[in-house]
Amino acid sequence: xxxRKIGEFELISAIEALVAARPKSRGVRVGIGDDAAVLQxxxxxxxxxxxxxxxxxxxxxxxxxxxxxxxAFRVASSDVAAMGGVARYVLLSLTIPEDMPIGDxxxxxxxxxxxxxxxxxxxxxxxxxxxxxxxLTLTVVGAAGARVLTRSGARPGDSIVVTGTLGDAAAGxxxxxxxxxxxKLIDAxxxxxxxxxxxxxxxxxxxxxxxxxxxxxxxxxxDHLCDSSGVSARVDLDAVPVSPSLRRYARAQGTGxxxxxxxxxxxxxxxxxxxxxxxxRRVARACKTSGVAMTVIGTLGxxxxxxxxxxxxxxxxxxxxxxxxxxxxx
Amino acid sequence: xxxRKIGEFELISAIEALVAARPKSRGVRVGIGDDAAVLQxxxxxxxxxxxxxxxxxxxxxxxxxxxxxxxAFRVASSDVAAMGGVARYVLLSLTIPEDMPIGDxxxxxxxxxxxxxxxxxxxxxxxxxxxxxxxLTLTVVGAAGARVLTRSGARPGDSIVVTGTLGDAAAGxxxxxxxxxxxKLIDAxxxxxxxxxxxxxxxxxxxxxxxxxxxxxxxxxxDHLCDSSGVSARVDLDAVPVSPSLRRYARAQGTGxxxxxxxxxxxxxxxxxxxxxxxxRRVARACKTSGVAMTVIGTLGxxxxxxxxxxxxxxxxxxxxxxxxxxxxx
Numbered sequence: 070x071x072x073r074k075i076g077e078f079e080l081i082s083a084i085e086a087l088v089a090a091r092p093k094s095r096g097v098r099v100g101i102g103d104d105a106a107v108l109q110x111x112x113x114x115x116x117x118x119x120x121x122x123x124x125x126x127x128x129x130x131x132x133x134x135x136x137x138x139x140x141a142f143r144v145a146s147s148d149v150a151a152m153g154g155v156a157r158y159v160l161l162s163l164t165i166p167e168d169m170p171i172g173d174x175x176x177x178x179x180x181x182x183x184x185x186x187x188x189x190x191x192x193x194x195x196x197x198x199x200x201x202x203x204x205l206t207l208t209v210v211g212a213a214g215a216r217v218l219t220r221s222g223a224r225p226g227d228s229i230v231v232t233g234t235l236g237d238a239a240a241g242x243x244x245x246x247x248x249x250x251x252x253k254l255i256d257a258x259x260x261x262x263x264x265x266x267x268x269x270x271x272x273x274x275x276x277x278x279x280x281x282x283x284x285x286x287x288x289x290x291x292d293h294l295c296d297s298s299g300v301s302a303r304v305d306l307d308a309v310p311v312s313p314s315l316r317r318y319a320r321a322q323g324t325g326x327x328x329x330x331x332x333x334x335x336x337x338x339x340x341x342x343x344x345x346x347x348x349x350r351r352v353a354r355a356c357k358t359s360g361v362a363m364t365v366i367g368t369l370g371x372x373x374x375x376x377x378x379x380x381x382x383x384x385x386x387x388x389x390x391x392x393x394x395x396x397x398x399x
Numbered sequence: 400x401x402x403r404k405i406g407e408f409e410l411i412s413a414i415e416a417l418v419a420a421r422p423k424s425r426g427v428r429v430g431i432g433d434d435a436a437v438l439q440x441x442x443x444x445x446x447x448x449x450x451x452x453x454x455x456x457x458x459x460x461x462x463x464x465x466x467x468x469x470x471a472f473r474v475a476s477s478d479v480a481a482m483g484g485v486a487r488y489v490l491l492s493l494t495i496p497e498d499m500p501i502g503d504x505x506x507x508x509x510x511x512x513x514x515x516x517x518x519x520x521x522x523x524x525x526x527x528x529x530x531x532x533x534x535l536t537l538t539v540v541g542a543a544g545a546r547v548l549t550r551s552g553a554r555p556g557d558s559i560v561v562t563g564t565l566g567d568a569a570a571g572x573x574x575x576x577x578x579x580x581x582x583k584l585i586d587a588x589x590x591x592x593x594x595x596x597x598x599x600x601x602x603x604x605x606x607x608x609x610x611x612x613x614x615x616x617x618x619x620x621x622d623h624l625c626d627s628s629g630v631s632a633r634v635d636l637d638a639v640p641v642s643p644s645l646r647r648y649a650r651a652q653g654t655g656x657x658x659x660x661x662x663x664x665x666x667x668x669x670x671x672x673x674x675x676x677x678x679x680r681r682v683a684r685a686c687k688t689s690g691v692a693m694t695v696i697g698t699l700g701x702x703x704x705x706x707x708x709x710x711x712x713x714x715x716x717x718x719x720x721x722x723x724x725x726x727x728x729x
Binding site: 098099102103104105106107108109110111112113114115116117118119120122124125126147148149151158160161162164193194195196198199200201202204206208209210211217219220221228254281282297394 | 428429432433434435436437438439440441442443444445446447448449450452454455456479481482484490491492495523524525526528529530531532534536538539540541543549550551577580611612627670
């Protein structure tokens with residue numbers, strides 16, 4: 070049945086029923102079904118909102134509704150992870166085209182609920198409207214960890230660390246745009262990593278001085294970090310971690326992998342680590358315990374005039390690093 | 400300059416600058432500009448999300464961008480009022496068509512910020528995406544009052560009370576659709592009431608047993624109340640408060656005002672009041688102190704089978720009460 074055949078209230082009831090079928094969540098005093106949710110919160114809450122819009126961030130045939138719901142949760146909660154927080158509650162505002170099958174809306178909500186539940190996060194409210202394209206706007210409410218890790222605490226001398234590998238999702242999008250449907254790179258786009266656990270662990274220590282999630286691309290996000298912290302960065306481009314799949318795909322495209330690694334959509338963590346070698350060792354141990362790969366890709370320096378982010382040869386690396394995509398060599 | 404000429408980051412910077420120009424808000428530990436906001440919260444937070452979508456909830460020429468921003472805040476925060484809470488923080492997720500003048504986006508944010516500030520509420524975060532139509536999705540984070548007023552606490556014998564007058568906004572939309580641009584009724588649509596103050600006052604007393612905001616229309620919202628509380632309702636239709644402007648307009652349309660009064664968009668409060676005459680007197684006094692009109696429109700009764708909401712002659716009043724619009728007499 071298409072969305073226009075069924076009212077907003079029936080759709081809300083269907084999603085309410087999905088939530089009601091789950092074990093009652095701790096901390097939810099009033100959940101879906103009243104004017105607003107009433108939630109138990111700590112003294113410092115972390116709140117973020119993020120939207121995925123059809124035709125801009127995804128096409129409906131790129132992923133299943135359940136994958137889309139789960140992806141939306143991972144993308145939105147990534148900002149809570151980046152602050153070192155714990156995601157506790159999520160609200161989902163949907164706009165739905167009138168011709169959209171109602172089963173797809175339900176499966177999308179199911180995918181979101183299941184993925185959120187795996188991170189101990191509960192769907193507590195939302196909104197449904199008709200609209201010309203399918204879009205999901207999520208708000209995640211989290212609890213701050215022992216420390217809040219902003220973008221502004223990094224200092225000269227800190228190491229620059231990233232988790233996981235970069236660029237797979239951006240290459241996956243390129244493959245999807247070219248008609249691809251199955252590959253490891255496409256899987257990376259469909260299912261971004263969840264870094265809530267390692268982020269929470271890092272917030273309990275005192276070695277991380279600044280953290281953000283790699284949503285805009287390494288170049289831009291590192292620029293944000295430098296800007297907020299008043300530092301510069303020197304990056305060893307050869308150290309930027311890329312997967313074998315990406316390396317192969319980039320080679321087949323006659324380009325290098327670094328352009329993909331700086332285009333965004335990675336949702337890995339960009340971390341400034343202080344306390345010298347001892348700090349790095351502790352962060353490496355925390356990552357190992359969480360089963361998360363980490364790589365040191367450079368060092369922060371004093372604020373400089375001009376381009377804040379440079380390579381090992383002191384050459385500026387600009388903006389979105391788009392020119393890197395055209396580097397002929399790997 | 401149109402939105403497509405300017406990047407997402409520049410737009411975010413422009414809105415950041417608007418927020419930065421305001422006095423620093425209490426409780427905001429980390430505001431716009433980091434991955435997420437870090438907010439001081441109480442042990443019970445009230446959270447709600449709501450969307451206004453161009454072509455569904457508004458047309459851009461119906462109101463100025465500043466009016467639209469303020470309206471969005473009033474519509475979204477109305478759900479916090481309905482729970483008896485205080486709105487503290489708001490997040491704004493925008494989708495913007497590429498041809499939209501950037502000044503309109505800024506003025507819309509300004510309108511929202513100013514109206515929120517008047518309710519001691521701070522814009523603390525958001526998101527900007529391109530999209531086929533303009534849409535605003537707001538999340539309001541509030542603090543619970545002394546009591547949380549849900550939909551489910553009403554009891555047989557409670558009085559049914561509404562604030563303000565009903566139906567002006569729905570008639571205003573009808574006029575806008577017919578090409579009207581200036582009238583009291585259109586003003587009611589453009590600028591819904593803010594009931595946060597009276598709602599907070601009512602939550603401090605113990606006479607209100609249930610409360611919700613009239614967003615879907617008196618018929619539907621009263622049905623929600625009966626459903627959640629397990630009661631029935633008898634409404635004196637002649638008592639439903641309507642403005643002289645609406646009465647005149649409806650007469651000119653050859654219809655009665657009640658159809659408009661049950662179509663929604665009012666954002667007044669629907670209140671169940673217990674403790675008999677003494678309870679009603681105290682609620683009336685609180686409303687008078689807040690400068691808010693209130694009217695008793697009926698009484699709640701025991702749960703009955705069949706239609707839960709009936710008129711004074713025990714005739715069922717169905718769903719959205721759309722048939723009332725066709726009542727020939729006033």
